[in-house]
Amino acid sequence: MNSSMVVxxxxxxxxxxxxxxxxxxxxxxxxxxRDASTGEPxxxxxxxxxxxxxxxxxxxxxxxxxxxxxxxxxxxxxxxxLAQYLNARRPELYELSAVTGATRIDSxxxxxxxxxxxxxxxxxxxxxxxxSNVVVDGPPEILSKDGSFLGxxxxxxxxxxxxxxxxxxxxxxxxxxxxxxxxxxGVPTIVKPATPTSYLTERVVRMIVESGILPxxxxxxxxxxxxxxxxxxxxxxxxxFTGSSWTVPVLKKHPAIADxxxxxxxxTDSLNAIVLGPDAVxxxxxxxxxxxxxxxxxxxxxxxxxxxxxxxxVPNAVTGDVADAVADRIAERVVVGDPxxxxxxxGPLASLEQRGEVRKSLDALVxxxxxxxxxxxxxxDVMRADGSVGPAGDGAFQHPVLLxxxxxxxxxxxxxxxxxxxxxxxGYDSLEDAVRLATMGGGSLVASIVSHDLDVVRTLAWGIAAxxxxxxxxxRDDARSSTGxxxxxxxxxxxxxxxxxxxxxxxxxRSVLHHMQRTAIQxxxxxxxxxxxxxxxxxxxxxxxxxxxRKPLSRLKLGDQIASGSRTVELADIxxxxxTTGDTFYAHTDEEAAAANPFFPGRVAHGYxxxxxxxxxxxxxxxxxxxxxxxxxxxxxxxxxxxGDSIRVTLTAKxxxxxxxxxxxxxxxxxxxxxxxxxxxxxxxxLTLVSKK
Numbered sequence: 235m236n237s238s239m240v241v242x243x244x245x246x247x248x249x250x251x252x253x254x255x256x257x258x259x260x261x262x263x264x265x266x267x268r269d270a271s272t273g274e275p276x277x278x279x280x281x282x283x284x285x286x287x288x289x290x291x292x293x294x295x296x297x298x299x300x301x302x303x304x305x306x307x308x309x310x311x312x313x314x315x316l317a318q319y320l321n322a323r324r325p326e327l328y329e330l331s332a333v334t335g336a337t338r339i340d341s342x343x344x345x346x347x348x349x350x351x352x353x354x355x356x357x358x359x360x361x362x363x364x365x366s367n368v369v370v371d372g373p374p375e376i377l378s379k380d381g382s383f384l385g386x387x388x389x390x391x392x393x394x395x396x397x398x399x400x401x402x403x404x405x406x407x408x409x410x411x412x413x414x415x416x417x418x419x420g421v422p423t424i425v426k427p428a429t430p431t432s433y434l435t436e437r438v439v440r441m442i443v444e445s446g447i448l449p450x451x452x453x454x455x456x457x458x459x460x461x462x463x464x465x466x467x468x469x470x471x472x473x474x475f476t477g478s479s480w481t482v483p484v485l486k487k488h489p490a491i492a493d494x495x496x497x498x499x500x501x502t503d504s505l506n507a508i509v510l511g512p513d514a515v516x517x518x519x520x521x522x523x524x525x526x527x528x529x530x531x532x533x534x535x536x537x538x539x540x541x542x543x544x545x546x547x548v549p550n551a552v553t554g555d556v557a558d559a560v561a562d563r564i565a566e567r568v569v570v571g572d573p574x575x576x577x578x579x580x581g582p583l584a585s586l587e588q589r590g591e592v593r594k595s596l597d598a599l600v601x602x603x604x605x606x607x608x609x610x611x612x613x614x615d616v617m618r619a620d621g622s623v624g625p626a627g628d629g630a631f632q633h634p635v636l637l638x639x640x641x642x643x644x645x646x647x648x649x650x651x652x653x654x655x656x657x658x659x660x661g662y663d664s665l666e667d668a669v670r671l672a673t674m675g676g677g678s679l680v681a682s683i684v685s686h687d688l689d690v691v692r693t694l695a696w697g698i699a700a701x702x703x704x705x706x707x708x709x710r711d712d713a714r715s716s717t718g719x720x721x722x723x724x725x726x727x728x729x730x731x732x733x734x735x736x737x738x739x740x741x742x743x744r745s746v747l748h749h750m751q752r753t754a755i756q757x758x759x760x761x762x763x764x765x766x767x768x769x770x771x772x773x774x775x776x777x778x779x780x781x782x783x784r785k786p787l788s789r790l791k792l793g794d795q796i797a798s799g800s801r802t803v804e805l806a807d808i809x810x811x812x813x814t815t816g817d818t819f820y821a822h823t824d825e826e827a828a829a830a831n832p833f834f835p836g837r838v839a840h841g842y843x844x845x846x847x848x849x850x851x852x853x854x855x856x857x858x859x860x861x862x863x864x865x866x867x868x869x870x871x872x873x874x875x876x877x878g879d880s881i882r883v884t885l886t887a888k889x890x891x892x893x894x895x896x897x898x899x900x901x902x903x904x905x906x907x908x909x910x911x912x913x914x915x916x917x918x919x920x921l922t923l924v925s926k927k
Contacts, residue, residue, distance in 0.1 A: 244275045247436050249284055250443060250455040252292040258282050264458065265429050270335030270582045271572040271619065273628025277433045281458030287466045289424060289454050293395035294470075297422025297451025302391075304449070305366055307894045309418050310359025312447050317352035319445045320438070324349070327406065327437065334405065334431045335581040335630065337573040340535045343721070348410035348438075351740070354724040355414040362743050365891045365899075367391065367420060370766050371752060381772045384762050389750040391420040392497075394470035396749060397463055401476045402428035402584050403538040405435040411724065411740055412474050417452060419749035421472075424454045424463065428477070430584045432457045464490045472497035472749065476540070479503055479733055499737030499748065501729050503651050505675035507545040508719060509668050509694055511685025516555045519710035524684040525559045527708065528657065531720050532634045533568055533580045537655035538588070540734075541680050541720035544651055546636070547671050550661035553638060557607040557659065560636050564608065570633055571617025578617050582630040583654055589630040595652035596635065602646020604637030604658055611635070632656075642667070648674040665690065669697030677732015680704040682719045686711075703730030703738070769793050769888045769904060782885070783854035787892055787899045787926045790859075794887040798851035800910065803839045805877040811843045838874040844916060845869075848883040848907055859925040861898055869918040873909060880910045888919065898925045 246264060248257040258264070264280030301309065320327075324345055331341040363369060369389040377383045396416040400408040409425050416423050427435035439455045442448060456463065464473065467490040475485060479502040490496040508527060514520035531543040548556050573581040583589045596611070615623050616631045634655040639647045642660035648671075662668040672681055672694075681702045683694045686709040695705055704726065706719050722728035727741035739745060755765055759772035769775075775795040782794040812818045820827040821834050829836045845866070854860070875881060884906045892899035901924045907915040 244278050246278045246280065247433050247457045249281065249457045250439055250453075251284060251289040252454070253296075253450055255440075256284060258284070258458075267430055267433065268585065268628070269333050270584055271574070271629045271631075273586070276333055279429045279432050279458050281456060281460055284456060284458070286456065286460060286462050289456065290395055290463070290466045290471075292451055293422040293424060293454060294393070295451070297395065297449070297454075298393065298420075300449030300451050301417070301420040301422060302367070304420075306363035306418060306420075307360050307365040309420065310356050310363070311894055313352045313359065313414055313417065314356030316442065316445060316447045317349050317356060319447065320349050320352070320441060323441055327434070330434050330437055331406075332573045332581075334434060335536065335573065335584055337578060337581050339579075340573070340581065343534065344404050344406045347721075348404075348407035351407065351411045351414050351724045355418050355746075358725075358742060359418045359746075360894075363418075363746070364767065364889070365894070366767050368766060369747065369750065370768055374762065374770055377756065382758055383756070384759055384770060384772075385754055385756045386762055386766065387752055387754055388766060389747055389752050391750050392470050392472060394421070394468065394472070396421045396423045397426065397467065397471065397473045398423055399426045399460075399473065399475045399477065400428060400435070401540070402430040402588075403535055403540070405431035406438055408476060409435055409438065411722075411728075413453065414724070415740075415745035416749050417448070419746045421749045422452045422454075424456060426456045426460045426463065429458065430588070464488045464496075467494065467496045469495040472499070474737070474739065475500040475735075476739070477502065479735070482735060497748075499729075499739075500735035501540065501679070501737050501739050502733065502735040503540050503653060504678040504730055504734040505544045505648060505651055506541055506678045506680050506719075507547050507672045507675060508543045508682040508684065509672055509698075510546075510548040510552070510556070511683065511687055511690040511694070512549050512665075513687040513690060514685050515552060516559070518686070519713065520684050520686050520708070521555075521559070523708050523710070523713040525556070525563055526713075527682060527684070527719050528556075528560055529563045529567065529634075530718065532636070532655045532657050533564075534720065536580055536583050536632065537634070537657075538583060538653055539720050541722065543657055543682070543719060545647060545671070545675065546657050546659040547668055548659060548661060550663055553659060553661050557636065557638065561608045564634055568634060569617055570614070570631055571623075572619040572629070574619045575617045575621050577621075580634070580655065582616075582626075583632055584630065586628070586630045588653070589632055592632055592652050592654035592656065595650050596656055598650045599637055599646050599652060599656070599658060602650065603639050603641055603644040604646065605640075606635055607638045607659070608636035609634050642671055643674070648676070665693045665697070668694060672698045673701045675701070675733065677730055677734050677736075678702050679728070679730040679734045680706060680719060680722075682706045682708055684708045701731060703727060703734060763792060767792070767889070769886055771904065771906075775886055781854045782887055783860045784858050786859040787890060787901070787924050790887055790890060790901065790924065792887055792890065796852055796885050798848075798883045798885075800880040800882040801847055801851060802880040803843075803847075803875055803877060805837070808837065808839050808843065808877060811840050815840075815842075817842070834874050835876055838876055839879075841871045841916065844875060844881055844907060845918075847881065848905065848916075851881075851883045852885045852905075861923045861925060863920065863922050865921045867902075867919040867921065869916070871916050873913045873915045875909060875915055881907050881915055883907050885920065892926060897927070898923050900924075
């Protein structure tokens with residue numbers, strides 16, 4: 235069928251630009267998108283007449299302003315609220331997702347997975363980022379002997395727009411997994427979905443707009459061709475691309491990226507592998523987990539995942555067992571057909587065009603030495619929406635096929651990707667062979683190792699890690715709890731080297747920082763305190779008449795300080811602490827042995843005794859704004875304390891973080907213990923929860 239034919243009664247997908255929904259003229263031809271299972275027309279897609287330059291300017295002005303009015307924590311709460319809103323609308327999305335060829339499980343991976351990303355960043359943003367707009371990276375560097383000149387790295391958000399070009403296979407997750415970290419960083423997004431499934435992305439964006447949760451300009455949508463977008467980008471903008479590897483070189487040569495400093499990251503298709511360890515023979519839990527993983531990755535989303543297993547690497551002795559087990563599991567578990575039919579477990583490819591590309595790649599694999607050991611090259615009947623079984627008709631169906639290559643180094647198996655339910659199996663004789671075969675893929679998003687042998691796993695993991703963005707190790711202990719080979723999680727990096735594009739999507743707060751600029755700031759302690767919102771040693775401090783523990787967050791200031799009196803440590807104190815706690819380490823109890831230790835002058839006080847006394851020196855005991863002490867961080871013991879020495883403590887408000895949803899916040903205090911000679915005994919951070927009022 236001609237995908238560009240005009241069907242006048244087929245609606246045109248709208249775009250959302252500059253705060254309004256814009257639908258190209260109904261007379262515009264555009265690209266016709268069909269139901270993946272039936273071939274019936276669904277929508278037309280075109281970007282004709284869209285003001286892309288205006289959209290970019292709107293993002294840089296209205297979008298940047300709206301996002302900049304909120305802190306990381308406030309934006310994180312918006313992501314959580316948005317996740318809850320979309321979660322309640324999932325049935326509507328599931329219904330539309332079936333039109334793309336997705337089964338219920340496929341839709342869950344895409345829709346629930348995308349919403350899960352929003353929940354994750356909504357949580358991580360509040361737990362791992364400050365309640366401000368600046369991220370401090372690493373400790374301060376002392377650049378002068380007297381401490382008057384310091385250096386520190388900070389991250390601030392980029393000043394432009396994130397243009398996100400997504401693939402057809404994940405119209406929901408693909409958008410949300412890029413939107414979430416950009417939004418959390420404070421950078422507005424323009425989403426450009428792939429045409430075949432853009433109508434599902436458009437539905438999600440409509441829901442987001444209807445929710446009214448996100449600030450104006452933080453999200454825009456361009457449906458249809460959008461090559462012109464790059465023409466208007468400049469320094470401060472970034473492009474995140476997911477799609478075919480052949481497109482990446484074209485984009486990298488664009489003047490915006492090559493000359494104008496626009497950031498570019500890509501995540502492309504890759505020839506991901508799964509390696510079966512020699513110990514994981516038939517009958518072991520690992521063998522069963524291996525077969526489940528192979529079949530799952532071949533059939534979920536009809537194999538249309540950038541993380542799907544394309545190369546199955548197994549010991550030569552078990553190739554027959556693997557082929558038989560894969561065939562048996564497919565026969566038992568896989569029903570190909572319209573996902574709206576009861577019992578269907580694998581739907582069609584996204585379009586007839588996509589099926590044509592898969593079959594072309596399948597022919598290349600066969601021509602390159604692959605022979606079919608599971609499935610068939612012939613068309614097979616499928617289940618229709620009404621439950622009947624018959625020819626595929628205009629549906630874009632492709633049954634699973636496993637090929638075997640007798641030559642494990644055949645060029646085709648390591649260079650041709652059939653983006654569908656197609657995998658190729660090769661055999662190996664040694665672990666070194668397995669490593670070499672896995673790395674012949676030229677860089678991949680993910681590889682799995684299936685083995686219960688620690689030495690095998692270590693050898694394989696060390697051998698292949700540098701060529702892969704993620705390595706999953708499956709054995710009997712984690713097979714049930716594992717999220718699986720093909721499921722990226724927002725906590726970890728999703729990307730890979732070489733053929734996989736070299737970019738990173740997701741990755742926790744790392745992906746937020748992709749949308750920010752790291753800058754080295756140099757200056758005095760006062761200036762660095764003002765810039766970072768974190769008090770630095772040597773900056774101004776206030777030790778007034780009021781104990782800082784009497785101040786709620788509304789009155790507490792950075793630099794509020796208490797300098798305690800001193801307390802002398804006697805030998806009897808050290809002995810009593812040792813007897814009470816049971817910590818009778820010789821440095822505290824045996825003068826001769828302690829003196830022989832190169833670190834101690836003789837018996838010394840326990841470090842934890844000093845910390846306990848320090849608390850007694852700075853704590854204000856009466857009920858007040860300080861609600862709880864919830865920990866210490868960065869503790870270092872520097873100078874030993876002998877009997878007869880005295881200690882004092884200086885406590886300074888170092889960082890103040892109000893919680894958006896609670897009536898209290900967190901305060902980090904800089905604690906420094908000195909002895910009677912003004913030598914530093916210990917340094918650490920005290921963490922407290924303090925009432926706002």
